[in-house]
Amino acid sequence: MRNTVHAEWTKARTLSATIWVLAGVLGATVAVSALAVTSARHGSDADPVKTSLTGVYLGQVVAAILGVLAISDEYGTGMIHVTLAAMPRRAAVLAAKAAVLAGQVLTAGTVAILVSALLGRLILPGYALTPALLRAAAGSVLYLTLIALLGLGIATAVRDAAVAIGIVLGLLFLFPIIAHYITITTVQHYLNEIAPMTAGLYIQSTTGLRTLPLTPWQGLTVLAAWTAAALLLGGLTLQVRDA
Amino acid sequence: MRNLLRAEWTKLRTVRGWVIGMLLIPLVTVLLGALTASGNQCGIGPGPGLPVELACTSPIGPGGQAVQDQFYFVHQSLTGNGSLTVELTSLTGTELQPWSKAGIMIKASTRQGAAYAAMMLTGSHGIQFQYDFTGDAAGPAGTAPRWLRLVRTGDVITGYASADGARWAEVGAATLAGLPSTAQVGMFAASPMAAQNSRADSTPVATGTFDHVSLPGPWRGTYVGQPRLVPAPAGYQQDDAGFTVTGNGDIAPVVPPAGTAAPISWTLDGAFAGVIAAIVVGAMFMTAEYRHDLIRVTLAASPNRGRVLAAKAIVLGAVTFVAGLIGAGVAVPVGEHLLRHNGNFIAPLSLITELRVVAGTAAVFALAAVLALALGTVLRTSAAAVSVAITAVILPYLLAVATPAMPVAIADWLLRVTPTAAFAIQQTIPQYPQVANTYYPFFGFYPLPPLAGFAVLCAWTAAALGLATYLLRRRDA
Numbered sequence: 060m061r062n063t064v065h066a067e068w069t070k071a072r073t074l075s076a077t078i079w080v081l082a083g084v085l086g087a088t089v090a091v092s093a094l095a096v097t098s099a100r101h102g103s104d105a106d107p108v109k110t111s112l113t114g115v116y117l118g119q120v121v122a123a124i125l126g127v128l129a130i131s132d133e134y135g136t137g138m139i140h141v142t143l144a145a146m147p148r149r150a151a152v153l154a155a156k157a158a159v160l161a162g163q164v165l166t167a168g169t170v171a172i173l174v175s176a177l178l179g180r181l182i183l184p185g186y187a188l189t190p191a192l193l194r195a196a197a198g199s200v201l202y203l204t205l206i207a208l209l210g211l212g213i214a215t216a217v218r219d220a221a222v223a224i225g226i227v228l229g230l231l232f233l234f235p236i237i238a239h240y241i242t243i244t245t246v247q248h249y250l251n252e253i254a255p256m257t258a259g260l261y262i263q264s265t266t267g268l269r270t271l272p273l274t275p276w277q278g279l280t281v282l283a284a285w286t287a288a289a290l291l292l293g294g295l296t297l298q299v300r301d302a
Numbered sequence: 303m304r305n306l307l308r309a310e311w312t313k314l315r316t317v318r319g320w321v322i323g324m325l326l327i328p329l330v331t332v333l334l335g336a337l338t339a340s341g342n343q344c345g346i347g348p349g350p351g352l353p354v355e356l357a358c359t360s361p362i363g364p365g366g367q368a369v370q371d372q373f374y375f376v377h378q379s380l381t382g383n384g385s386l387t388v389e390l391t392s393l394t395g396t397e398l399q400p401w402s403k404a405g406i407m408i409k410a411s412t413r414q415g416a417a418y419a420a421m422m423l424t425g426s427h428g429i430q431f432q433y434d435f436t437g438d439a440a441g442p443a444g445t446a447p448r449w450l451r452l453v454r455t456g457d458v459i460t461g462y463a464s465a466d467g468a469r470w471a472e473v474g475a476a477t478l479a480g481l482p483s484t485a486q487v488g489m490f491a492a493s494p495m496a497a498q499n500s501r502a503d504s505t506p507v508a509t510g511t512f513d514h515v516s517l518p519g520p521w522r523g524t525y526v527g528q529p530r531l532v533p534a535p536a537g538y539q540q541d542d543a544g545f546t547v548t549g550n551g552d553i554a555p556v557v558p559p560a561g562t563a564a565p566i567s568w569t570l571d572g573a574f575a576g577v578i579a580a581i582v583v584g585a586m587f588m589t590a591e592y593r594h595d596l597i598r599v600t601l602a603a604s605p606n607r608g609r610v611l612a613a614k615a616i617v618l619g620a621v622t623f624v625a626g627l628i629g630a631g632v633a634v635p636v637g638e639h640l641l642r643h644n645g646n647f648i649a650p651l652s653l654i655t656e657l658r659v660v661a662g663t664a665a666v667f668a669l670a671a672v673l674a675l676a677l678g679t680v681l682r683t684s685a686a687a688v689s690v691a692i693t694a695v696i697l698p699y700l701l702a703v704a705t706p707a708m709p710v711a712i713a714d715w716l717l718r719v720t721p722t723a724a725f726a727i728q729q730t731i732p733q734y735p736q737v738a739n740t741y742y743p744f745f746g747f748y749p750l751p752p753l754a755g756f757a758v759l760c761a762w763t764a765a766a767l768g769l770a771t772y773l774l775r776r777r778d779a
Contacts, residue, residue, distance in 0.1 A: 098712055105709075116701060117693070124689050131685065135593055221589065221684035222319070225582035228692045232700050233575050237334060239704035240571045241341030 063146050063155040071129070071159050080125045081167045084203065088118030088168075092175035096182045107186050108195045108265040111179025115199050115260070118171060119206045122164055123227045126210025129160050130293075131220035149297045153215060157290065160211055161204050168203040172196050191265035198262030198279055205259065205279075205286045206231070212289025216296045230285070231256040248272045255285040306604055306613035314587065314617055323583035324621060327576040327667060328629030334572030335633035339640035342568060344647065352530050357645035360556055360563050361415035361527070363435040364478075367731075368563040368649045370494075371414040371435075372527035372551025374536040377488030378517065380408065385453040386487050387516040389467060391544070392446045393423050395493055397506035400426040401554075401738050402493035404510025404547065406450050408459050409486050410478070414527045417478040419459035420490065420553070421450040423510075430736070431461035431474030435555050438736040439474030449514075457481050467514070488521065489538075489545055494552035494738065505534045505550055513544035527551060554737045556649065558745045563649035565746055566659055567728040569637025573663050574696055576629055577670045580622050581695070584671030585687035587618050588678035597779045607774045611679060615767060618675055619668040626667030630660045655730055662727030662756060669763045670695050673721065676766035679774055694762070698722040702743045713743045718750055721762045726755025 071077050092114030099110050130153075133139040146152050176196050180186050209230075214223035234254030241247045251257045252272050261271050261278030268274070273281070314320055344358035363369035380386075386406050393404050405422030419433035421441075429441030429448060441463050449464040460475040493508035523538045534550040556563045591597040604610055634656070638648055651659075670691065678687040698720040702713035717723050726748035733741045741747040748755055 095712075098709060116697065120689050120693050120697070124685050127685050219319070219586075219684070221582050221586045221688045224685050224688045225578050225692070228689065228696070229575060229578045232692070232696050233334070233578075235704045236574050236696075236700055237338055237341075237571055240338045240568050243341050243343050246341045 060151055060155070063148075063151050064158055066142075066146065067152075067155040067159045071163065074132075076128065076132075077125070077163070080121060080128065081163055083121040084118050084125065084164065084167045085171045085174075087121050088114035088171035088203075089174045089178075090114065091117045093178055096175075096178050099183060106264060106266045107179060107183040108176075108192050109263045111175050111183060111186070112172065112195060112199050112263050114171065114175050115202060115263070118168070118203055119231065119256075120228065122168070122203045122207040123210040123224060123231075125164065126160060126207035126212075127214040127220050127223045127227065129156050129211050129214070131214045131218060131223060134218045135220065150294055153211075153290070153294050153297055157208055157211060160207055164204045164207040165200060168200040171203075172199045189265070194275060195263045195265055198275060201279060202259050202262060202282065205282050209255070209282075209286045209289050212286060212291070212293040215293025216289070253281065255282045258282060303609060303613065306609055307617060309600075309603075310613045310617040311621075314621060317590070320583050320586065323579050323586075324625050326579040327622065327625040328632065330575035330579060331570070331572040331626070331629030332633045332636060334575050335569050335637045336572075336640055338571035339569050339637035340644065342564065342641060342646055343644045344564070345645045346530055355645075356530070357642075358563075358647045360647050360649075362650060363415050363555065364417045365434060365436055366650055366652065367436070368556040368647070369415055369435045370527075370552045370554050370556055371416075372529065373490050373492035373553055374538065374547055374549030375407065375409070375412060375486070375488055375490045375524045375526050376521050376538045376545060376547050377407075377409075377412070377486040377524065378519070378521055379484050380454065380487040381484045383454050383456070384487070385451060385516070387449065387451040387467075387514070388489060388512045389449050389514040390423050390446050390510055391513050392511045393425070393508065395425075395506065395508040397493075397496065398425045398508060399493055399496060399506050399738065400424065401552070401736065402506065402508040403430070403553075404491040404508055404549075405489070406452050407486075407488065407490050408452050408454055410481055412486055412524045412526050417481060418553070419452065419461065419476045419478060421452055421461040421463065421473065422490075423448055423450070425493075425508075427736075429463045429473060431476075432553070432736065433459065433474075433476035434478065435553065436734065437474075437476055438734075441473035442471070452487070454481075454485070454487075487517070489515070489547050490553075491547045491549035492552055493550045494554065496738075507535055507548060507550045509546060509548045511544060511546050515544065521545075525549070552737075555731075555734055557731055557734065557737055557739045557741075564641050564646040565649055566634060566638070566651060566656065566730055567746055568641065569634050570630060570659070570663055570728055572633055573626075573630065573666070573728075574699070576626060576667055577695055578692060580626070580667045580671040581674040581691040582688055584618055584622070584674030585678040585684050585691065587614060587671075588675050589682060589684035589687060592682050592779075593684075601779050608771050611676075611767070611771055611774055615672045615675060619672045622671040623664050623668040626664030627661065629667075630663040634660055649731060651730055658752065659728050659730060662752065665756070666724045666727060666759065669724065669759050670721070673759075673763045673766050676763065676770040679770035680766070695721045695724075695759075699725060703746075710742055714749045717743055717748050717755070719758070721759045723748070723750055723755035724759035726750050727752045 095113035238250040258278040259282030360368040402425040407420035409418035410416040428443035451462040493506040674691040698716040702716040
């Protein structure tokens with residue numbers, strides 16, 4: 060297993076695209092957060108912590124790309140044949156890829172969230188270092204990581220990068236748009252509870268927690284369940300299918 | 303060029319995944335639209351005096367649009383030409399709103415939605431001449447006491463105002479087509495709900511006092527459009543000092559969220575999923591050529607690279623448009639049926655507006671696919687092309703429209719400059735300056751007019767195609 064992880068790490072670190080996409084996660088998150096923080100109105104009742112972490116909306120797209128490319132690039136270039144010939148235990152390959160990917164996004168995400176939170180601390184009034192802030196910040200890093208792993212799982216299952224990224228972004232973006240147009244509150248709450256993005260981002264809330272249908276950690280668990288299901292599906296298809 | 307078009311059409315129809323993608327466009331558009339439509343319910347009651355739940359409904363104005371028509375009217379019949387002059391001595395009320403109103407009116411009948419013209423004093427917009435729910439002409443600013451006059455000449459009603467009852471100024475005139483020879487004339491009062499808290503159970507009430515009424519009695523009082531459930535203080539008194547008329551409600555077109563009329567865009571929610579499918583196929587239509595090195599064969603066969611891209615864009619755009627047209631064309635009637643089944647009232651639209659929404663949505667599909675094609679040519683990798691396209695077309699909508707905490711200034715800006723602006727093509731209810739309302743993107747009001755918003759997406763797609771043509775010519779394949 061150590062060799063497998065090492066091999067995946069070498070592949071990831073020597074691809075010049077990886078560093079650019081990781082920089083993209085960082086840049087996209089910080090840029091949008093900075094925009095949100097500087098344009099936030101004074102005296103608005105919006106959650107300041109959530110505002111300072113708005114960049115995750117864009118950062119997650121780049122994280123998803125990184126997750127998808129981690130495997131679909133191998134299918135695109137035929138590299139997957141070499142990989143699986145060298146490491147026949149396919150589940151181990153996927154696990155190693157997931158571990159390397161998680162490590163990368165955790166690192167880039169931590170920097171991105173720290174800078175975003177620092178901007179919020181400097182600019183927004185009433186931005187205090189509280190346990191809720193720590194939860195929102197750490198949870199946002201985990202959120203980005205789970206999104207990247209969701210991309211990896213789906214891309215492993217469907218192989219094609221375009222289809223995979225379409226499915227991931229559809230899963231993330233379509234639930235809240237549909238829920239917005241539904242006025243029967245029970246149906247709307249149900250959709251919000253199962254939506255990977257809506258529920259997952261409850262982890263950023265520090266005010267009005269009682270109005271949420273789920274607690275922040277429950278929300279992140281919903282996203283984790285989607286990710287686990289996607290990785291399981293990816294692992295199964297990798298196992299039974301010809302590469 | 304004909305051969306090129308045929309070659310690209312052959313490629314598109316023979317790759318199984320792309321055919322599935324094209325079939326998915328109408329399928330997800332209809333299915334998700336139906337899901338949204340069934341998730342909306344509207345009903346009045348049950349409550350005191352109303353044992354069963356009734357479906358939502360709305361009166362229809364002379365212009366064919368859904369209207370609110372609720373006010374207290376003290377009236378008498380006026381046959382043929384004639385006029386009414388009064389002195390409005392005061393306008394007061396509880397929770398008086400900027401568009402609370404009291405004044406005089408000539409109305410075809412006391413039926414809700416009947417044609418009318420009225421001279422009024424408002425809470426903070428001075429004198430206004432309004433007619434047929436959407437017409438509005440501003441008169442001089444000022445407060446009570448004010449003199450008001452309405453004159454009927456044939457089908458034309460003219461409104462005048464005066465500060466002293468001696469010197470009169472015309473405020474506006476309106477032709478009410480088909481006004482019956484006997485119309486109702488009299489004094490009225492109405493007060494809309496506050497725009498900011500339209501869900502609160504407060505009931506603003508306006509009271510107008512009138513003196514020097516030029517017509518003799520007898521007068522009759524009618525609560526036009528009396529609500530079935532919420533009792534509101536309304537009525538009139540006549541004594542030596544004149545008339546006191548109290549009423550609530552509004553005389554105005556229905557605008558979301560205050561009204562109960564469902565906009566047609568609720569049936570086209572699935573379009574966002576359809577756009578994602580169109581983007582995926584559009585990007586792959588080019589990136590697959592690079593992945594399989596087919597691009598070298600393609601460019602060897604037809605060395606004019608600009609024409610190759612044009613042929614791809616035409617074939618892709620046309621096929622996506624047809625797929626989108628089927629999707630939107632089925633989603634709208636299916637969604638309307640489901641909405642009505644759940645008691646919703648659908649704001650009536652002219653056939654032209656409905657066609658604009660359906661064809662416009664199909665055109666958004668086509669443009670999104672061509673945008674993804676151009677991005678695929680520029681970026682060459684499908685993951686990047688698909689994510690940039692989805693981020694440009696869908697994410698701003700999600701942030702601006704479906705995120706309640708988003709500051710309105712940012713939402714407004716997103717809907718002006720990003721490709722998402724094109725969804726303005728689905729807006730059917732305009733903003734009215736004379737109706738106080740929260741005209742936020744959240745409620746389906748776009749900052750740009752439908753065609754201007756659509757043009758924003760056209761501009762982005764054209765720019766991307768231009769860059770793609772340039773790079774395709776310059777770079778090695």
